[in-house]
Amino acid sequence: MVAVPYAEEGRDAGRFEAWVRAGRAGTMNYLKRTGQNPGRDSDTEPGGEKGPLVRARMGIPFPWARSAIVCFAGYDSAQPRSVDLAEEGAGWIARYAWSGRRDAGGVRRPSDYHKVLLKRIKALEARLHTEFGEFEARGYVDTGPLVERALATAAGLGWTGKNTCLIHPKLGSFGFLAVLVTSLDVEAAQQPLRVPDRCGSCTRCLDACPTDALIAPYQMDATQCIAYLTIEHKGTIDAELMEGMGRQVLGCDICQDVCPWNRKSPLSGDAELEAREELVNPALEWLAGLDEAEFARQFNGSPVRRTGFQGLKRNVAIAMGNSGLRRFVPRLEQWAEAADEGLRTAAGWALERLSLKQ
Ligand code: B12
Ligand code: SF4
Numbered sequence: 001m002v003a004v005p006y007a008e009e010g011r012d013a014g015r016f017e018a019w020v021r022a023g024r025a026g027t028m029n030y031l032k033r034t035g036q037n038p039g040r041d042s043d044t045e046p047g048g049e050k051g052p053l054v055r056a057r058m059g060i061p062f063p064w065a066r067s068a069i070v071c072f073a074g075y076d077s078a079q080p081r082s083v084d085l086a087e088e089g090a091g092w093i094a095r096y097a098w099s100g101r102r103d104a105g106g107v108r109r110p111s112d113y114h115k116v117l118l119k120r121i122k123a124l125e126a127r128l129h130t131e132f133g134e135f136e137a138r139g140y141v142d143t144g145p146l147v148e149r150a151l152a153t154a155a156g157l158g159w160t161g162k163n164t165c166l167i168h169p170k171l172g173s174f175g176f177l178a179v180l181v182t183s184l185d186v187e188a189a190q191q192p193l194r195v196p197d198r199c200g201s202c203t204r205c206l207d208a209c210p211t212d213a214l215i216a217p218y219q220m221d222a223t224q225c226i227a228y229l230t231i232e233h234k235g236t237i238d239a240e241l242m243e244g245m246g247r248q249v250l251g252c253d254i255c256q257d258v259c260p261w262n263r264k265s266p267l268s269g270d271a272e273l274e275a276r277e278e279l280v281n282p283a284l285e286w287l288a289g290l291d292e293a294e295f296a297r298q299f300n301g302s303p304v305r306r307t308g309f310q311g312l313k314r315n316v317a318i319a320m321g322n323s324g325l326r327r328f329v330p331r332l333e334q335w336a337e338a339a340d341e342g343l344r345t346a347a348g349w350a351l352e353r354l355s356l357k358q
């Protein structure tokens with residue numbers, strides 16, 4: 001639990017503003033909303049309104065806030081890393097998106113950390129109301145108007161690594177953040193100690209990032225990050241970035257998989273966030289062959305849903321181009337005629353790349 005505004009809020013607000021104004025947020029317009037009209041997109045967009053960025057300071061969206069409870073929920077599992085050798089023709093879906101839970105009949109269904117953790121944050125809020133009575137509160141997992149990693153660092157959960165992830169000294173960085181903003185006061189004596197930066201002279205994440213998205217230690221240009229390209233970016237992907245995307249079809253774990261702080265991170269064992277084995281090193285052929293109904297069956301209620309049916313195919317086409325495997329040519333030829341421009345362009349690029357590799 002940390003009092004808000006926390007001591008380093010001004011510094012963090014400056015970093016966030018500089019990042020957005022430098023264009024690092026790409027098309028993620030929700031990050032650019034301004035204070036005067038939080039419902040609209042940024043003053044950095046043509047026609048947008050001037051004013052402070054809503055997310056930069058807690059006092060803008062939550063003028064009543066006095067404290068925040070920040071939770072870290074580990075999601076590492078006993079599965080391979082994206083940087084390990086994999087079978088020929090395998091793609092990669094990021095670890096956070098593999099999750100599933102068993103229903104009453106024992107069948108594993110997709111689960112999504114947003115929903116799973118929000119339910120827990122709401123349960124925590126209900127318990128606090130029983131103890132402290134009436135107060136204002138809002139719970140968020142990922143989608144709230146706040147910079148969760150900055151808040152988690154202030155709450156003493158870990159440090160911001162050079163890969164920009166929040167690293168917990170014992171649990172590593174494979175963890176989700178969940179926040180409960182409250183109007184409850186915290187005593188000064190209860191303020192958490194900050195965890196010092198333990199990256200030292202290591203630069204593994206910067207060296208391993210295949211698209212050079214980590215432009216400097218602690219700084220990412222999201223427009224070059226594979227997680228952004230495969231999930232957030234709609235339509236056509238810049239051809240210059242496609243080769244670096246390798247076999248990642250949804251999200252990217254590379255800068256965390258090479259991090260020494262994740263070598264011994266404990267396995268989560270969370271029954272609502274179990275790894276769905278079929279999504280670990282998934283065969284590109286399998287993903288390519290999913291029709292819309294099967295896509296919905298596999299991914300409704302899963303974070304994979306966010307990229308959409310066409311988006312996933314586009315990403316698979318790029319991974320096929322990077323595979324060096326000629327057996328994907330017929331599928332790519334079919335996609336090269338697709339109505340969807342993003343998919344068509346990716347398939348055309350992949351065919352060219354495979355022909356160059358002959
Ligand atoms: C937008 C977003 C993205 C974007 C941009 C990521 C980015 N680095 O900014 C994209 C789509 C690329 C992305 C990718 C991923 N994301 Co994301 N994302 C977010 C989101 C919604 C906002 C992040 C944001 O505000 N970015 C703006 C930058 C400026 O803020 P920041 O990254 O927190 O940066 C801080 C540091 O960089 C630091 N800083 C800046 N300069 C300097 C200089 C020094 C010297 C120091 C010490 C620090 C420092 O200060 C900044 C602000 O305080 C948050 C949820 C939220 N509401 O906060 C989740 C969140 C950050 N994402 C998360 C996850 C899990 C991921 C992925 C792992 C998913 C995946 N496997 O594909 C990757 C990780 C990639 C990476 N290396 O960060 C988790 C991170 C958990 C953790 N342990 O860190 C979050 C917190 C969601 C959650 N609730 O769990 N994400
Ligand atoms: S998630 Fe992947 S692309 Fe993004 S910074 Fe890390 S290694 Fe680079």
Ligand code: SF4
Pocket residue numbers: 161162163164198199200202203204205206255258259260261
């Ligand atoms: S790989 Fe090294 S530099 Fe990067 S976050 Fe981990 S410890 Fe820090």
